[in-house]
Structure formats: structure tokens, C-alpha cells
Amino acid sequence: MSNSSDFTVFIIDDDDAVRHSLCLMIEQEGFNVQTFENAENFLKNYPCQSNGCIILDLNMPGMDGLQLQEALNNKEDTLPIVFLTGYGTIPQSVKAIKAGAVDFLTKPITREKLLTCIRSAVEECKKLLHADQQMRTAKSLLSKLTEREKEVLILVVEGYSNKEIAAQLQISHRTVEVHRSKIMQKTGANHLLELKQIAQESNQCRLSS
Amino acid sequence: MTLFDTNLDKHNPTAEHLWNEVQNSIHFRELFDAVIDAMLLVDSSGQIMLANPAAQHLLGYTHDELRSLDVEQLMPARFRENHRHYRKQFLAEPRQRLMGSTCELAILNRHGEEVAVNISLSPIAIKEQAAKAIYILVTFIALDRRRQAENALRESEERLWLIKQAAGAGIFDIDCANGRIYCDERMRELWWNEADEIMTLGKFFSTVHLSDRAKCQKLFEEALNPEMEGKCRTAFRIINGSEHSERWIATLSQTQFDNGSAKRIVGIARDITERKLLEQTLQQQRNETELLFNKQVAILTAAAIAHELNSPLTAISAYSEVAQRALSVTPVDCDKAKEALSGCFDQAQLAGHKLYELIGFLQGREIETEKLNINRIVEDALLQARSDGYSEFHIILNLEPNIPPIKANKIHIQRILVNLIRNAVEAMRAANVVDSEITIAVKTLASEKMAVVTIEDNGPGIDQKVISQIFDPFFTTKPTGFGMGLSISRALIEANGGQLWIDPVYQDGAQFHFTLPLA
Numbered sequence: 001m002s003n004s005s006d007f008t009v010f011i012i013d014d015d016d017a018v019r020h021s022l023c024l025m026i027e028q029e030g031f032n033v034q035t036f037e038n039a040e041n042f043l044k045n046y047p048c049q050s051n052g053c054i055i056l057d058l059n060m061p062g063m064d065g066l067q068l069q070e071a072l073n074n075k076e077d078t079l080p081i082v083f084l085t086g087y088g089t090i091p092q093s094v095k096a097i098k099a100g101a102v103d104f105l106t107k108p109i110t111r112e113k114l115l116t117c118i119r120s121a122v123e124e125c126k127k128l129l130h131a132d133q134q135m136r137t138a139k140s141l142l143s144k145l146t147e148r149e150k151e152v153l154i155l156v157v158e159g160y161s162n163k164e165i166a167a168q169l170q171i172s173h174r175t176v177e178v179h180r181s182k183i184m185q186k187t188g189a190n191h192l193l194e195l196k197q198i199a200q201e202s203n204q205c206r207l208s209s
Numbered sequence: 210m211t212l213f214d215t216n217l218d219k220h221n222p223t224a225e226h227l228w229n230e231v232q233n234s235i236h237f238r239e240l241f242d243a244v245i246d247a248m249l250l251v252d253s254s255g256q257i258m259l260a261n262p263a264a265q266h267l268l269g270y271t272h273d274e275l276r277s278l279d280v281e282q283l284m285p286a287r288f289r290e291n292h293r294h295y296r297k298q299f300l301a302e303p304r305q306r307l308m309g310s311t312c313e314l315a316i317l318n319r320h321g322e323e324v325a326v327n328i329s330l331s332p333i334a335i336k337e338q339a340a341k342a343i344y345i346l347v348t349f350i351a352l353d354r355r356r357q358a359e360n361a362l363r364e365s366e367e368r369l370w371l372i373k374q375a376a377g378a379g380i381f382d383i384d385c386a387n388g389r390i391y392c393d394e395r396m397r398e399l400w401w402n403e404a405d406e407i408m409t410l411g412k413f414f415s416t417v418h419l420s421d422r423a424k425c426q427k428l429f430e431e432a433l434n435p436e437m438e439g440k441c442r443t444a445f446r447i448i449n450g451s452e453h454s455e456r457w458i459a460t461l462s463q464t465q466f467d468n469g470s471a472k473r474i475v476g477i478a479r480d481i482t483e484r485k486l487l488e489q490t491l492q493q494q495r496n497e498t499e500l501l502f503n504k505q506v507a508i509l510t511a512a513a514i515a516h517e518l519n520s521p522l523t524a525i526s527a528y529s530e531v532a533q534r535a536l537s538v539t540p541v542d543c544d545k546a547k548e549a550l551s552g553c554f555d556q557a558q559l560a561g562h563k564l565y566e567l568i569g570f571l572q573g574r575e576i577e578t579e580k581l582n583i584n585r586i587v588e589d590a591l592l593q594a595r596s597d598g599y600s601e602f603h604i605i606l607n608l609e610p611n612i613p614p615i616k617a618n619k620i621h622i623q624r625i626l627v628n629l630i631r632n633a634v635e636a637m638r639a640a641n642v643v644d645s646e647i648t649i650a651v652k653t654l655a656s657e658k659m660a661v662v663t664i665e666d667n668g669p670g671i672d673q674k675v676i677s678q679i680f681d682p683f684f685t686t687k688p689t690g691f692g693m694g695l696s697i698s699r700a701l702i703e704a705n706g707g708q709l710w711i712d713p714v715y716q717d718g719a720q721f722h723f724t725l726p727l728a
Contacts, residue, residue: 015520017556021527024549028534086519107519108526111534 007122008032008052012042012068013084014060018107022055025111031118039063043071050078050129053102053121055114058085058092066092069099078128080121084109131201138202141187149186152179156192157199247349250333253300255280258344267326267351269319280347283316285323303332303343316349325352376479381462383410383474385433399458399480401449418446418455419643420601432464433471439464441474444481457485492598507693510571517567521560528552576621576704580614580728583622583651583660590626591649597627599634602666607650615660616728617705625698625709626664629721632694633666635687636719640669658727659707665720676713 009031013019019035026033032052036042040063042054054072058065065083072079080102083093093104102124103117145153148169155165162180166173189195238259241248247264249257260268260275268275268283284292299306307329315323331346373380379396383389388410392402400416402408410429417425425445432441444459462476532549535542591604630647637645650663671679678684680699685692695709702709702723712720 015524017524017552017559018520018527021524021531021549021552024531024545025527025534028531028545084523086516107523109523110526111530 006032006051007125008034009055009118010042010046010052010079011035011055012037012039012060012065013055013057014038015057018057022114025114026055026118029115029118039065039068039071042068050132051125053080053082053118053125055082055084055118058083058096066096066099069096069101073099080124082114082117082121134201138198141198142202144186145183149179149183152176153183153195153199156180156183157196244348247351249275249280249347249349251280251345251347253343253345255296264349267318267324267349268316274319285315285317288314299330299332299345300343303345305329305331326350327352373477376477378477378479380477381408381460381475385464385471385473396478399456399478400447401452416447416449418448420645421445423603423644432462432474435466435469435471439466439471439474441476444485455482456480457482489598496598503693513571514564514567517563518560521556521563524556525553525560528556572704576618578616578618578705581617581619581622582612583615583662583725584608584610584612586619586622587626587649587651587662590623590630593623594627594630594634597631599631602634602637602645602647605646605648607648607652609652612651612653612660614728615725617707617725618701621701621705622725625701625723626662628694628698629664633664633668633719637666637668639687642668653727654724657724659724660727661722661724663720663722665715666718668718670715670717670719671711673713676711679711680709 009026011019011022011026011033012035013022014037016037019037023033023035034046036045038060039056043063056065056068063071065081065085069081072081081096081100082102083096083104084107085092085104086107096104102121105113105117142150142153151169152165155168160168162173162176166176169176183189184195187195187198189198241250241259242261244261245263247267248259248261249264250259252258257275257278257280260270260272265272265275270278281289281292307327314328315325316328318324327350329348329350331348333344333346334341335344372378373393373395377395379399380393381396382391384391390408390410390413392400392408394404396402397404397406397408400408400413414422414426425443428441428443431437432439441462441464442460444457447456447458448454449456457480458478459481460476460478462474464471464474466472528549532546532553535545535549587606587608594600626649633647634645644667646667648663648665651660653660672686675684675686680695681692682696683692684696699709702725705725707723707725709721709723712722
């Protein structure tokens with residue numbers, strides 16, 4: 001399947017047979033598969049790739065699934081995680097889901113359920129990629145602004161009127177109007193709402209930094 | 210008898226002079242008669258010469274009667290021999306002394322009754338026609354025995370009263386001849402009796418709880434048996450029919466026998482209802498804790514099994530689906546199918562092996578067996594069950610005396626027996642069986658080198674519909690049961706080389722049998 005050919009599924013499980021059988025199963029669906037026998041090994045060796053998902057065993061010797069999830073979250077890694085567990089307890093699954101897990105499957109699993117999870121992970125990745133794309137676009141649009149224009153933009157997005165902005169920046173009302181029209185021109189925004197969205201996508205108005 | 214001298218050794222002229230003065234003013238006889246202690250003047254042969262009125266009163270004789278008596282005739286027979294001996298010693302070296310300062314002395318009065326006294330002796334030398342004769346002045350100090358006895362009795366009664374108050378004990382006194390029971394106030398209170406109500410043995414037994422009545426009657430028979438000690442300590446329940454209330458009573462009694470037959474039984478009774486309730490609560494808590502613990506053990510065991518089997522099952526399931534897919538695509542992917550099926554086989558083998566290892570681990574390898582007397586284990590198990598709060602049944606033991614030893618693990622067998630007894634009691638409780646009875650029989654099957662233990666109860670028995678399931682794990686008919694008792698028991702018996710089964714046709718309750726190999 002062409003849509004899944006560039007998507008990699010990382011399987012992390014301490015049991016050889018589970019890794020092997022799941023690997024065969026997922027490969028049959030046309031995905032790339034990489035297997036790791038423990039969480040530490042994965043952290044050390046996984047390629048920096050944003051198009052993929054992790055099939056993660058919850059109970060492993062050494063670093064367990066929840067700890068790996070936390071480590072990845074700390075690294076702001078966005079790979080979706082599907083948890084597998086032998087005896088899934090409710091508190092653990094709640095914790096995992098809250099921390100952003102896509103799903104939680106109890107062993108033994110079925111192809112159907114696993115693929116449903118992988119597919120939603122694929123969708124999740126697409127969304128993340130799209131958001132990432134938008135952020136990059138927005139950032140590049142905003143990078144064209146002068147420092148003064150950035151200052152005006154912040155105040156505009158926060159909802160101040162031209163008059164208030166002029167008073168705050170100690171410039172004339174007319175100058176504010178000129179800056180605003182330049183901002184709209186450079187970002188290609190048609191109206192205030194679009195401008196706000198661009199500002200948000202570029203990472204929550206952290207423009208001054 | 211006009212002169213006497215108390216100092217024989219030193220013939221003191223001054224004293225003699227003084228005495229002459231005295232005897233001139235007071236006649237000796239007047240002085241002698243006026244003394245309030247009983248006094249006798251006795252000659253060296255023991256003949257009574259004089260007796261003062263106090264002595265006449267104490268002994269109950271007239272003066273003339275006493276004068277005709279020898280002092281030894283006043284002695285109780287057991288002192289006479291010694292007395293003669295002492296009199297000789299005294300005369301050889303006469304001086305003032307107190308007899309019986311260390312032991313209790315007594316003299317006989319006119320009616321032959323003993324009067325407890327202290328006796329003091331004083332030698333007196335009297336001049337008689339130029340010769341000096343020795344007389345002995347005997348003084349009796351009567352001991353007030355009656356007052357002492359009364360005091361002692363009063364003190365002991367006071368003590369008894371205090372003990373009764375403190376213990377809340379009632380006192381009963383059974384007249385064995387007519388079956389009447391004297392009860393004190395507290396006893397009547399314990400039995401909900403009116404003050405004027407006459408208590409009899411018949412009434413007594415009718416108040417005893419049905420389940421305890423046979424036991425009480427048996428103990429009463431034993432208390433009457435002169436060949437036994439007559440001491441009886443027991444506890445039972447009594448019922449107040451009109452108030453529908455129940456009370457636990459503990460009694461301690463002693464039978465008094467007269468000519469080889471029981472005359473009366475005296476004892477105390479105490480209300481131990483609170484203690485019993487507390488015991489029951491504690492027992493219930495212990496049982497609940499045990500159940501909880503057993504549940505935890507079962508859950509952990511199941512979790513361990515699940516953990517061991519889950520990975521191979523996961524792999525087998527995935528391999529199967531891989532093989533299925535490999536065989537359903539065109540062209541058929543034979544290599545993948547083979548690879549997956551081979552994985553299935555390996556994992557199924559692995560799962561079996563893991564399971565075998567785990568069971569071996571849980572059983573703790575070989576069980577330790579020893580030579581055991583099965584009769585003793587039955588008795589121990591009964592004690593254990595009773596102390597666990599399963600005690601209200603009547604037991605019939607048909608043990609085989611001189612049974613050869615079995616070879617088994619003591620703890621396992623005791624546990625199995627306790628479990629079977631508990632099941633029986635719980636079944637009879639649930640069915641409100643009044644005269645609950647458990648029979649345990651032990652015999653040997655010499656031909657098969659096995660001992661057979663049979664436990665039967667007179668409860669409702671086991672429903673034919675479920676009789677085939679009762680040894681299944683987690684099967685239970687009890688509301689709070691866990692359903693592991695019989696399956697564990699069967700596993701343990703089999704581990705000890707025996708078998709456990711239920712008689713499916715037994716009609717009068719439930720009947721279980723198990724066998725164990727002889728050593």
C-alpha cells in the first residue's frame with residue numbers, strides 16, 4: 001500500500017516471539033517495521049523520524065512503557081504510541097491515555113484491532129505533519145516583519161484598537177495604520193481572524209523571542 | 210496446807226516471812242477459789258486435790274467428783290501416754306512452765322467433749338508434818354474456739370461475697386436425692402427466675418439450648434459417677450423462651466459423695482455471653498481475613514499463570530493471523546505461512562513448558578511426608594475446627610484402634626479434614642439442622658495398603674445437580690465462599706498419594722471419603 005510505505009511502525013517488546021509475530025503481521029500490511037527488545041535500546045537508536053508510531057509493551061524489565069512515554073514527551077517527540085499489556089489495569093491505562101497514548105490493547109491482540117490503532121496513528125501523524133507545516137509557513141511569513149511591525153502585531157492580536165496601540169507605542173495613529181497594512185500585506189492575511197490564526201500557528205505568539 | 214513456797218531452790222527467809230504475813234491475812238483457799246482461770250491442785254501422783262469453781266465450770270464436774278479423779282482421766286487418750294512421761298520429767302526438775310505452747314492441747318469435760326486449752330504448771334512445795342511435799346498447780350486457759358471459728362467463717366463469707374460480686378457469679382447447690390436446686394439471688398437472675406420459684410433439674414435442663422442439652426446431661430451423669438472426681442467445668446447456652454433471648458453460661462462445680470453415691474453438687478455459674486460474642490466476632494474476623502488472604506493467593510497465582518502464558522498466546526494468535534493472511538493472498542505466500550506456523554508450534558510448546566514449570570514451583574517440588582497416626586490427626590483437626598468457631602456439632606468417632614501408620618504430610622491432611630468439617634458445619638448451619646452430627650470413621654484396607662477416612666454429616670447433603678461440579682475450582686454454593694476448598698483438598702490428597710471423593714448415593718447428608726497410603 002503506497003500510503004503506508006513511508007510510515008514506520010516501531011515495536012518495543014521484551015518477548016522475541018511477540019516482536020517477530022507482530023512484525024510479520026504489520027509487514028503484511030505494507031508498513032516498514034523496526035523492532036527493539038527494550039525501551040533503552042529504542043531511545044538510543046531510533047531514527048529522528050516523525051512519520052511513524054510505536055507499539056509499546058507496558059510491562060518490561062528495566063524501563064517500562066510508561067517511563068518511555070514520559071521520556072519521549074520530555075523530548076517533545078510526537079510519535080503516537082499504542083500500548084500493549086498483559087493485564088491492563090485501569091489506572092495505568094488512564095495514565096497512558098492522558099499522557100497522549102493513541103490506544104491501549106490487551107494481549108493477545110487481533111490484527112483488526114492493531115491495524116485500527118495503527119491507522120489512527122497514521123492519521124494522527126498526518127495531522128501533526130500538517131500542523132507542523134502550518135507552523136513553519138506561519139513562522140516564515142512572520143519572519144518578514146520588522147521589529148516594530150512585530151510589536152504592533154502582538155498588540156493587534158491581543159485585541160487593542162489602533163488608538164490604544166498608538167498610545168502604548170507612543171507613535172501616531174497614522175503610523176499604526178501604515179504598520180497594520182504592511183503586516184496584512186506581508187502575511188497575506190485578508191482580515192484580522194486570519195492574522196490571529198497565523199500568529200497562533202507560529203507557536204502561540206512567541207514572536208518577540 | 211497452810212504454807213507454800215514458790216521458790217524451792219533458794220529458801221529465802223525474807224519471802225518466808227512475807228508469806229507468813231500473807232497467810233495470816235488471806236486464806237489460801239479463798240484466793241484459789243477467787244481466780245477466774247480454771248485451776249487444779251494436783252499431787253505428785255496425779256491425784257486431784259483441789260479444783261476451783263472455774264475449773265468445776267469448765268470441766269462440768271462437782272468438786273467432790275473431781276477430787277476422786279486422776280488428772281490423766283481428764284486427758285484425751287492421745288495425750289495420756291506422753292503426759293505420764295512429762296510428769297516424771299517435771300517432778301525431776303520442777304519449775305514453772307507452759308504446756309502446749311507449740312501445739313494445741315485439750316482436756317475432756319464431763320460429757321467426754323474436748324475443750325481446747327492452754328495449760329500452765331507451777332510446782333508448789335508445801336510443808337506437811339516436817340516433810341516437804343510437792344504439789345502442782347495446774348491452770349487452764351480456755352481458748353475461745355467458737356468465737357475464732359465464727360470470725361473465720363464471717364471473714365471467709367465476706368471474701369466469698371466479694372469474689373461473687375466481682376465475678377458476677379451465681380451459686381447453685383443441687384440436692385441429688387430430690388433433684389432440687391438451691392439458687393442464690395444472682396443464680397436466679399442468670400436463669401430469669403422469680404424469687405420464689407423452685408428450681409429443679411428438669412427445669413434446668415429444659416432451659417439449656419437444644420444443641421448443648423445432650424452435652425450437659427452427659428456431664429451431669431459423669432458428675433454423679435463416684436468413680437470420677439466429681440469436678441465439672443463446662444459452658445453452654447440457656448434460652449429464655451418468653452423473651453427469646455439466649456445467654457452463654459460457664460459453670461464450675463464439685464460433687465460431694467456420701468457412701469459411694471453423689472449427695473450434692475455445689476458450684477458457681479457465670480454469664481460469659483459477652484466474652485462468647487467477642488470470641489465469635491474475632492473468629493469471624495479471622496475467617497474473613499483468611500478468606501481474603503486465600504483470594505489474594507488465588508489472584509496472584511492466576512496472575513502468575515496469566516503472565517507466563519500471555520506472551521506465547523499473543524505470539525500464537527499473531528502468527529495464526531499472519532499464516533491465515535499468507536494463505537489467503539494471491540499468490541499464496543508459502544514461506545511466510547511456514548514461518549508463522551513454525552512460530553505457532555514453538556510458542557505452544559513454550560507455553561506448555563512454562564506452565565509445567567510454574568506448577569512445579571507452586572507445589573514446592575516434592576511434598577514432605579512422614580509416618581503418621583491418622584487417628585491423632587483426626588482428633589487434632591476436630592480441636593482445630595472447634596477452636597475456629599465450628600463447634601456446635603455432636604461428634605461420633607469410629608476410629609480403628611492400633612491402626613498402622615500412614616505416610617503423608619501432616620499439615621495437608623489436617624487442613625483437608627478441617628476443611629471437610631467446616632463445610633459440613635456450614636451446610637448444617639445454613640439448613641438450620643438442630644441436632645447436627647458429624648461422624649468420622651477411620652479404617653484400613655489392608656488389601657490395598659490404604660487407610661480410608663469417611664466424614665459424614667446429617668445436613669441437607671449435596672444437590673444431585675451440582676454434585677459433579679463440587680471439586681471444580683471456583684465452584685461454590687456458599688454466599689461468601691470462594692470455591693477453592695474442595696479442589697485444593699483433592700489436589701492435596703492426590704499429591705499425598707490418595708484420592709478424595711463424595712458418595713453420590715448417600716441419602717442422609719453428605720458423605721466424603723479419602724484414602725491415604727499406609728507407611
